Amino acid sequence: MTDIHVSSPPTVGGGRHLLEVKDLFVEFHTRDGVARVINGVSYHLDPGETLAVLGESGSGKSVTAQAIMGILDMPPAKIPSGQILYKGENLLAMPEEKRRQVRGKEISMIFQDALSALNPVFPVGWQISETLRTRAGMSKKDALNRAVELMDLVKIPAARARIRDYPHQFSGGMRQRVMIAMALAMDPKVLIADEPTTALDVTVQAQIMDLLGDLRRDLNMGLILITHDLGVVADVADRIAVMYAGRIVEHADVRNVYKHPAHPYTEGLLDSIPRLDSKGTELATIKGLPPNLMRPPTGCAFHPRCKYAKAVCTTETPLSLDLGHGRTSACHFAKEMLDGTLR
Amino acid sequence: MFRYLVRRFLQMIMVFFATTFIVYALMYWTGGDPIQALAGEKPVNDVLRAQLTKEYGLDQPFLVRYWNYITDLLHGDLGNTLVGRPIKDVLADAWPITIQLAVIAIVVTILFGVTAGVIAGIRRGSIFDNTTLVLTLIVIGIPSVVLAPLAQYLFTIQWKIFPTTAGGDASLWDLLLPGIVLGSLSVATAMRLTRASVSENLRADFVRTARSKGMPGRRVIGIHVLRNSLIPIVTFLGVELGSLMAGAIVTEGVFNIPGVGYQLSKALTTEDTPLIIGIVSVLVVIFLVANLIVDLLYAVLDPRIRYE
Numbered sequence: 001m002t003d004i005h006v007s008s009p010p011t012v013g014g015g016r017h018l019l020e021v022k023d024l025f026v027e028f029h030t031r032d033g034v035a036r037v038i039n040g041v042s043y044h045l046d047p048g049e050t051l052a053v054l055g056e057s058g059s060g061k062s063v064t065a066q067a068i069m070g071i072l073d074m075p076p077a078k079i080p081s082g083q084i085l086y087k088g089e090n091l092l093a094m095p096e097e098k099r100r101q102v103r104g105k106e107i108s109m110i111f112q113d114a115l116s117a118l119n120p121v122f123p124v125g126w127q128i129s130e131t132l133r134t135r136a137g138m139s140k141k142d143a144l145n146r147a148v149e150l151m152d153l154v155k156i157p158a159a160r161a162r163i164r165d166y167p168h169q170f171s172g173g174m175r176q177r178v179m180i181a182m183a184l185a186m187d188p189k190v191l192i193a194d195e196p197t198t199a200l201d202v203t204v205q206a207q208i209m210d211l212l213g214d215l216r217r218d219l220n221m222g223l224i225l226i227t228h229d230l231g232v233v234a235d236v237a238d239r240i241a242v243m244y245a246g247r248i249v250e251h252a253d254v255r256n257v258y259k260h261p262a263h264p265y266t267e268g269l270l271d272s273i274p275r276l277d278s279k280g281t282e283l284a285t286i287k288g289l290p291p292n293l294m295r296p297p298t299g300c301a302f303h304p305r306c307k308y309a310k311a312v313c314t315t316e317t318p319l320s321l322d323l324g325h326g327r328t329s330a331c332h333f334a335k336e337m338l339d340g341t342l343r
Numbered sequence: 344m345f346r347y348l349v350r351r352f353l354q355m356i357m358v359f360f361a362t363t364f365i366v367y368a369l370m371y372w373t374g375g376d377p378i379q380a381l382a383g384e385k386p387v388n389d390v391l392r393a394q395l396t397k398e399y400g401l402d403q404p405f406l407v408r409y410w411n412y413i414t415d416l417l418h419g420d421l422g423n424t425l426v427g428r429p430i431k432d433v434l435a436d437a438w439p440i441t442i443q444l445a446v447i448a449i450v451v452t453i454l455f456g457v458t459a460g461v462i463a464g465i466r467r468g469s470i471f472d473n474t475t476l477v478l479t480l481i482v483i484g485i486p487s488v489v490l491a492p493l494a495q496y497l498f499t500i501q502w503k504i505f506p507t508t509a510g511g512d513a514s515l516w517d518l519l520l521p522g523i524v525l526g527s528l529s530v531a532t533a534m535r536l537t538r539a540s541v542s543e544n545l546r547a548d549f550v551r552t553a554r555s556k557g558m559p560g561r562r563v564i565g566i567h568v569l570r571n572s573l574i575p576i577v578t579f580l581g582v583e584l585g586s587l588m589a590g591a592i593v594t595e596g597v598f599n600i601p602g603v604g605y606q607l608s609k610a611l612t613t614e615d616t617p618l619i620i621g622i623v624s625v626l627v628v629i630f631l632v633a634n635l636i637v638d639l640l641y642a643v644l645d646p647r648i649r650y651e
């Protein structure tokens with residue numbers, strides 16, 4: 001960790017990544033003005049790897065994912081600059097028809113609330129097999145048989161008997177499994193899970209997390225796991241990208257983050273994880289509210305809430321600093337954070 | 344599902360008795376002297392009056408008369424009009440015409456209202472959307488007592504496109520203009536409802552899911568959105584049958600079409616109480632059956648109801 005320089009996203013093994021988001025900007029043009037929601041996000045993903053994307057509500061985790069999927073409504077959304085490379089090809093420059101072929105087949109996505117994300121009027125078997133029928137040219141019968149296999153794969157009991165059931169007839173956990181089965185139908189190489197367990201009971205959360213981890217390993221998929229719960233990612237993620245106000249403020253291996261956060265915001269998130277050994281003691285939470293993206297603070301967007309903020313933080317926007325080992329932090333005092341000398 | 348059906352059926356029977364009872368009671372207490380009405384302008388002497396009173400069972404208490412009426416009705420006997428024609432025959436002549444009229448109106452509603460609503464819902468804020476919004480507001484604003492004569496004047500007298508009145512044995516062509524006029528009121532409502540339903544469903548989470556599955560836009564709208572939007576539309580069309588019947592009274596009157604609405608307004612002016620009760624009872628039955636069918640369709644279209 002000697003020389004610190006402005007980084008492009010860290011590359012592992014020098015080659016090209018399966019998926020690479022490069023300096024992405026997204027803004028929403030609304031009646032009240034322009035909200036700059038994503039301000040230069042870069043991250044990447046390799047096969048078989050899990051990237052956890054963390055951050056408070058409104059930090060831009062979902063918008064980034066929707067930009068990757070190409071399901072942002074434009075307008076109001078606009079992508080003034082940036083690239084999203086899948087196997088080296090820029091998705092943002094593709095014609096819509098070609099882009100559509102990527103969705104579901106190469107990159108799939110599952111959502112937070114499976115009840116509203118599934119269509120209420122079609123049986124689950126129909127929904128899981130829809131892509132197989134309409135895009136893979138399978139017969140109705142073959143597609144349904146494959147749907148049963150997929151439901152077995154995500155461990156839905158008595159899959160064949162439930163193929164004609166409707167989403168509302170399933171429990172929350174089973175419904176999320178249906179969602180996962182549907183996303184896996186076309187053997188995607190990348191699965192984006194946008195807070196897949198937030199709507200579920202704690203015990204069910206763990207089961208779904210385990211399932212996603214297993215599927216990722218068995219199918220050698222790249223998994224982007226979006227969550228605002230640092231607690232759940234420790235076991236499943238390889239790397240973590242922490243987002244704040246539309247930027248990646250810290251990007252590192254999971255173990256490094258837990259041991260030595262390199263950004264004050266990450267530290268704040270870590271302090272707010274409920275721990276088994278500290279039951280009863282009050283949780284530290286990050287004081288203040290996320291910034292208004294129509295009028296973001298000058299300098300470091302986190303400075304109004306940062307307990308380490310200095311004069312420079314209010315005027316200079318910190319760049320992403322490469323701290324070595326694929327680690328970056330967007331704080332003027334990242335090095336001091338790591339050394340433990342920042343007061 | 345079975346319990347749902349049974350419950351709906353029991354409700355339907357209760358509503359049938361309640362409405363026929365109310366109609367019968369209203370006619371019983373407010374309808375003038377039936378014997379005088381029967382005789383017309385001529386004075387009625389006491390002997391004849393006593394004889395007629397006995398013959399029509401007018402000396403019976405109210406509840407007995409209602410009961411007799413209902414049992415006759417359930418046996419398919421609607422009684423006679425004041426001038427002695429079986430009400431069954433009157434209705435047998437009038438119904439086919441009104442049904443044709445209603446079918447034209449419903450087809451017009453679906454063809455124009457639902458189609459325009461789908462387009463407006465997809466292209467919210469477009470020129471098409473705004474134009475149809477203004478047009479529907481105008482149509483909704485005009486009551487049928489104004490719209491029907493206006494359309495009749497413009498299309499039959501001014502431009503001579505359609506025949507002025509339909510008359511006795513009306514052909515489908517004769518009924519076209521009245522049918523369109525009758526439907527135009529529902530067209531506006533159907534269009535607003537469809538537009539709202541489509542644009543709401545377009546924003547639903549399952550649309551985002553369908554898009555992220557790589558479904559082409561026409562399939563997302565044509566299958567995922569429309570199938571959901573159909574639920575309120577079908578309900579509306581079923582309920583709208585009721586307003587069509589009400590609208591038919593005016594439209595049939597204006598275009599001189601001898602349908603049920605025409606017979607009813609005639610019965611009202613001649614104070615033909617048995618005919619009024621007969622027509623209203625049948626209308627009630629039809630309305631109830633239509634509602635039952637709508638409920639069944641609703642259950643077919645929305646699995647969340649079916650399995651409740």
Ligand SMILES: Nc1ncnc2c1ncn2[C@@H]1O[C@H](COP(=O)(O)OP(=O)(O)OP(=O)(O)O)[C@@H](O)[C@H]1O
Pocket residue numbers: 028030035037055056057058059060061062063064076228293
């Ligand atoms: N259609 C839209 N129009 C205007 N602003 C939007 C729209 N969609 C998202 N935003 C804004 O973009 C910002 C980022 O939203 P995003 O959904 O990505 O947050 P998130 O990190 O996923 O939060 P959460 O944890 O609540 O899901 C928010 O401030 C949100 O208000």
Ligand code: SF4
Pocket residue numbers: 263264265300301302303304306307308309310313318330331332333
């Ligand atoms: S740059 Fe300043 S305000 Fe921003 S996180 Fe670092 S110390 Fe805090």
Ligand SMILES: [Mg+2]
Pocket residue numbers: 061062063194
């Ligand atoms: Mg989100």
